[in-house]
Amino acid sequence: MNTKEYLQAHSLNESFVVNRGWELKEDHIIIPIFDVDGKFLYNKYRHLTGDAKFTADAGSHPALYCAEHIKSKKEVVLCEGEPDCIRLWQEGVPAVTGTFGVGTFNNKLAQPLIGKKVYVLLDTDEAGKGAVDKYCQILKELNIDTFIIELPSEYKDVSEYLTDNHNRNDINKLKNNAITYQDWLIRNEPENWKLESGEELMNREIEDEEWLIDKLIPSEGFTFIVGAESTGKSFYTLTIANSIITGEPWLGQFPVGKQTKVLFIDKENSPRRKQSRIRGLKMDKNLDSLYWVKYPHYFELADPKEPDGISRFAKSLSDKVEKLNIGLIVIDSFADVMVGNENSAGDVQGFFDAIRRIFPNKSILVLHHENKPTQGVSRTSSQRVRGSTNITAQIVSGIRVFSVPNTSNEFVLEQFKAGDSEKQKPFKVELVSTPLLYHPDKTYVSEVKYGGIYYDEEGKKELAKEHILEFFEENVTGSRQDVLNYCLDKNISNRTTDRTLREMVDEEIIEKIRNGMRISYTLK
Numbered sequence: 001m002n003t004k005e006y007l008q009a010h011s012l013n014e015s016f017v018v019n020r021g022w023e024l025k026e027d028h029i030i031i032p033i034f035d036v037d038g039k040f041l042y043n044k045y046r047h048l049t050g051d052a053k054f055t056a057d058a059g060s061h062p063a064l065y066c067a068e069h070i071k072s073k074k075e076v077v078l079c080e081g082e083p084d085c086i087r088l089w090q091e092g093v094p095a096v097t098g099t100f101g102v103g104t105f106n107n108k109l110a111q112p113l114i115g116k117k118v119y120v121l122l123d124t125d126e127a128g129k130g131a132v133d134k135y136c137q138i139l140k141e142l143n144i145d146t147f148i149i150e151l152p153s154e155y156k157d158v159s160e161y162l163t164d165n166h167n168r169n170d171i172n173k174l175k176n177n178a179i180t181y182q183d184w185l186i187r188n189e190p191e192n193w194k195l196e197s198g199e200e201l202m203n204r205e206i207e208d209e210e211w212l213i214d215k216l217i218p219s220e221g222f223t224f225i226v227g228a229e230s231t232g233k234s235f236y237t238l239t240i241a242n243s244i245i246t247g248e249p250w251l252g253q254f255p256v257g258k259q260t261k262v263l264f265i266d267k268e269n270s271p272r273r274k275q276s277r278i279r280g281l282k283m284d285k286n287l288d289s290l291y292w293v294k295y296p297h298y299f300e301l302a303d304p305k306e307p308d309g310i311s312r313f314a315k316s317l318s319d320k321v322e323k324l325n326i327g328l329i330v331i332d333s334f335a336d337v338m339v340g341n342e343n344s345a346g347d348v349q350g351f352f353d354a355i356r357r358i359f360p361n362k363s364i365l366v367l368h369h370e371n372k373p374t375q376g377v378s379r380t381s382s383q384r385v386r387g388s389t390n391i392t393a394q395i396v397s398g399i400r401v402f403s404v405p406n407t408s409n410e411f412v413l414e415q416f417k418a419g420d421s422e423k424q425k426p427f428k429v430e431l432v433s434t435p436l437l438y439h440p441d442k443t444y445v446s447e448v449k450y451g452g453i454y455y456d457e458e459g460k461k462e463l464a465k466e467h468i469l470e471f472f473e474e475n476v477t478g479s480r481q482d483v484l485n486y487c488l489d490k491n492i493s494n495r496t497t498d499r500t501l502r503e504m505v506d507e508e509i510i511e512k513i514r515n516g517m518r519i520s521y522t523l524k
Contacts, residue, residue, distance in 0.1 A: 001048045002026060010083055011163040016090050031082050033060075033099055036112045038068040044082065044099060062104035066096045067112045076113060077149070077171075078135060079158055080122045087159045091168040095121075102131035110138050119178055121149040123157045129188065136181040147178035211257045212328060212363055213240060213250050215421045218396045219258050219327065222352070223365045224334070226385050227401030231411055232431050232448070233367045234269060236401070237330050238277060239448045240365070244328055245289040251429065251450035260327025260363075261289040265317075267296045267336035268367075280434075280444035291326065293317065301354050302339045310354060318358040329359055334368040334387075342387030352394045370400065380466040380473075381416035392417065402462075404428060404454075412454045414463070425491060426454040426463065464492045464500040468510070469523075477513070477522040 003024045007014055014024065023030035029046040033056075042057040065085055070076050077095040079085050080102075088095035096113070098105040120135050122128040132148060139146045151174070155161040161170075179187065196204075210219040217223050217240060225233050241262040243250040250256065266274065274292065283290075293299055303311035321329065331337050340347025355364055368391070370384040381400040382392050392398060398417035404410035414426040428451030433443040454460075464487055471478060471486045478486075480501070487497040501521065504510045513520040 003029060003048065006046075006048055009163070010087055010159045012083070012087060013090055017086055020086060020089070022086070031065075033063050033065060034068045035063065036067040036071070046083070056099070060099075062098060062100045062106075062109060064096050064109045064112055065099050066094075070094050070096060070112060070116070073116065075117045075119065075175075077119045077121050078113070078139075080128060080131065081157075084121075084158045087162055088171070091162060091171060093168055093171050102127075102134055105135060105138060107138055107142060110142055110144070113139065113144055114142055115144075117145045117147070119147050119149050119175055121151070121158055121174075124151050124153055125156060128157075132184065136184070140181060146181050147175075148181065148184045149174045149178045150184075211421075212244050212260065214255045214257055215418055215424055216250070216254055216397060216399070216415065217244075217328070217363060217365060218419060219260075219363050220361050221363065221396035221419070222355075222394060223363070223397040223399070224368050224385065224391065224395050225365070225399045225401060226368045226370050226381075227411075228370055228372075228403075231401040231403060232429070232445075233401060234332060235277065235281070235431060235445055235448050236413070236429075237264075237332065237365060237367065238281060238283065241290060241328065241330065242281070242283045242285075245286045251448065253427075253450050254424075258327070261291065261324060262328045262330065263291045263293070263317075263321060263324075263326045264330045264332065265293050265296055265299060265337060266330070266332045267299070268332045276444060280446050281448075282446070291324065299337070300339075301337055301351070301358075308357075310358065314354070314358050321359055321362065326362070328363045328365060331355075331364065331366045334366050334391075342391075345388045345390040348388045348390045348394075352390075380470050381414050383469075409433065410451065414454075428452060428454045460492060460496045461500050461503070463490070464496050465504060465509075467492060468497070468500060468504065472510070472521075472523045477520050480519045480521065483521060 001009075003026060006012075006029070007017070007024075018024065021032040027047070027049045029048070031044045031046060033041045033044055035041055041063055042060040044054060044056045044060070047053055047055065065082050066089065069089070073094040075094065077088055077093055079088060079095050079097050081097055082099070085095045085097040098109055118139055120132055120139075122131050122135070136146055136148070151158065151161055155164065211217060212219050225236060227233055240250055241264070242248075243254075243256050244258075244260060244262060247256050247259045269277075278287075299313055299317070300311045301314055302309055306312065320326075334351075335342060338347065338351040340350065342348060369386050371379070371386045382398060384400060385391050385398070395417060396419045397415065400414050400416055401411050402414070404412060409431045411429055411431070412426050413429060415423045418424065430449040430451050431445050432447040432449050434446040436442045436444060467487050467490045468483060471483055475482070483501065484494050484497050488494065501510070501512075505512045505521075508524055510521045511524045513522060
């Protein structure tokens with residue numbers, strides 16, 4: 001490109017730019033830079049051949065181009081680059097620009113703009129949008145009245161806009177529609193920051209709550225399986241994953257609502273243990289839909305060195321999940337992946353926020369440990385979740401696992417939270433062990449077997465105690481009949497509730513209050 005072609009491409013008038021001091025050479029243009037008082041500073045060069053577009057004299061420094069022409073102007077356009085600036089002046093629109101781009105624009109360069117109304121008009125690419133924010137922050141610090149002009153998106157810059165048969169009148173129309181910095185921030189904020197009115201919310205087409213496994217594992221949101229060590233949590237997640245990828249009901253009882261691929265972030269189990277368990281459970285179908293992080297101990301959720309605080313490993317995993325269309329992520333375990341103190345509501349919130357950002361709109365199944373029992377203190381299943389109560393607040397589904405008394409391989413799964421759905425009734429499972437063919441003294445888990453609704457009397461008393469405590473979380477006192485009715489709604493018989501009330505009085509957990517024929521209870 002030669003000088004004449006360059007001027008034509010920007011619809012620049014040769015006599016006008018020459019009058020402004022430009023020197024037109026065959027393969028480059030010399031642009032003189034002056035300070036606000038009109039003192040010559042240095043030359044800048046627009047090269048029309050070669051790799052470098054702009055260079056400047058040795059010893060040059062950032063300056064405000066055309067600052068010497070705006071002393072008497074009440075309104076000024078702050079644009080991007082000398083060609084755009086001179087093109088605006090050609091239309092009779094006062095304009096300035098920084099000589100070395102947005103990275104060098106600062107409070108000192110902006111001094112000549114104080115007391116004027118400034119219109120920021122930058123390129124429409126991502127770099128230009130990012131520059132708007134920096135320019136406006138500097139202008140705001142100097143209390144400069146600032147507005148943003150937004151070009152139509154089909155034009156990359158103001159020179160292209162003016163070259164396409166637009167003129168000063170069109171620029172003035174754009175100025176009339178200019179917006180404040182605050183309005184620009186709202187208009188250009190990330191989608192995740194936006195507000196919506198009640199009317200907009202109700203007009204959104206949102207699918208009904210969907211479950212990967214009916215009323216146990218939601219298709220979006222968090223599920224926590226909580227229990228003491230050696231209660232089979234890892235086996236349950238393997239069989240859950242197997243059902244979700246095959247479509248076969250979990251434990252032969254709970255329908256799969258949606259099939260999807262599954263990813264395990266497993267920091268608890270070695271590759272050998274994972275292999276043996278998969279073989280033992282005969283999970284030989286659709287194994288290409290099951291994925292594990294190969295080197296999980298290198299996985300870190302957060303990295304303070306990253307601008308967004310999320311580790312590059314985590315972001316890479318997010319990309320793989322989207323590419324492979326994985327719908328369920330299993331985390332084993334919570335304590336191994338979260339950063340900080342699990343008793344801190346803020347640190348716990350950080351875990352949930354980070355996982356939601358990494359795996360948006362996915363189902364997250366997390367294994368977690370429960371609090372160790374304290375003698376004489378009874379807790380509900382939700383209270384047994386180790387760590388901050390914020391965990392329970394964040395999850396859609398919560399399931400507690402505990403051993404059936406006097407057994408070594410039977411366990412109860414009790415759902416203590418189920419979103420907006422009715423909770424599943426507590427049910428029993430059995431970890432079926434089978435001797436190894438060539439090592440009969442060794443066994444492996446070959447099946448997680450459904451054992452029906454849990455009606456064991458000792459277990460019922462334990463559940464009754466938990467529900468009685470739930471009742472007193474909401475009520476300071478309650479009559480015997482109120483407590484009986486509350487527990488009856490939880491499928492606990494009056495006989496079991498009465499027996500449990502007596503035991504809790506004997507254990508001095510609750511106090512019995514007699515008023516004539518009326519019997520009431522309260523927590524001690």
